[in-house]
Amino acid sequence: MLKFTRGALAAAALIAPGLSARAQAPDPGAELAFLASTMTVTLLNDGGKYVAVDLKHIPQGGTCRMDNGATIARVGPGATAGLTRVRYAAGQVSSGGCPFMTAFDLPDADYAAARASFVQMKDDAWKKVDDIKKDLGAKWDEVTGAKK
Numbered sequence: 359m360l361k362f363t364r365g366a367l368a369a370a371a372l373i374a375p376g377l378s379a380r381a382q383a384p385d386p387g388a389e390l391a392f393l394a395s396t397m398t399v400t401l402l403n404d405g406g407k408y409v410a411v412d413l414k415h416i417p418q419g420g421t422c423r424m425d426n427g428a429t430i431a432r433v434g435p436g437a438t439a440g441l442t443r444v445r446y447a448a449g450q451v452s453s454g455g456c457p458f459m460t461a462f463d464l465p466d467a468d469y470a471a472a473r474a475s476f477v478q479m480k481d482d483a484w485k486k487v488d489d490i491k492k493d494l495g496a497k498w499d500e501v502t503g504a505k506k
Contacts, residue, residue: 390447391472392479393428399462402443407457411450422456430472436463444469 398421401407406417416422424430429448436443441463446456456462464472491498498504 389432389473390476391430391432391444391469392475393424393426393430394468394471394475396426397424397468398422399424399456399460399464401456402437402461402463403459407460409450409455409457411455412453416457422460423454424456424460424462425452428456430464432469432473433461438463440466442466442469 401416401418401420401422403418406415406420408415409422424446428446430444431447432442433445434443435441442465444462444464446458446460446462449458450456494501
């Protein structure tokens with residue numbers, strides 16, 4: 359019974375954010391993007407965030423560095439018009455950078471550039487997969503375990 363309850367709660371926790379997001383204004387949902395340039399951002403997380411690499415705490419309203427190419431996830435509109443709220447969606451590996459799940463607002467133009475970079479890389483990756491499929495032919499099904 360305990361396993362069933364935990365499983366049900368876990369499933370509800372995963373589904374609920376998606377349902378609430380769809381019930382609001384027209385929103386494309388969660389999107390990933392790659393930051394187009396290195397920039398200093400203002401941390402918006404309540405209570406701040408602890409930076410494991412630097413062994414320090416960044417308070418809410420403090421700043422940290424986001425590196426070029428950092429993976430970010432769109433989470434909604436920003437605090438004011440013309441901004442998009444995003445979260446850093448990758449682990450920090452270098453000193454001085456922002457911690458995992460840092461929330462910050464990004465100008466819409468910067469977010470559009472970051473999203474375009476992600477979409478371009480995704481399209482390039484799918485093209486490479488399609489090229490490999492062509493090169494392998496019937497061997498592709500054997501390698502991936504696909505059944506005919």
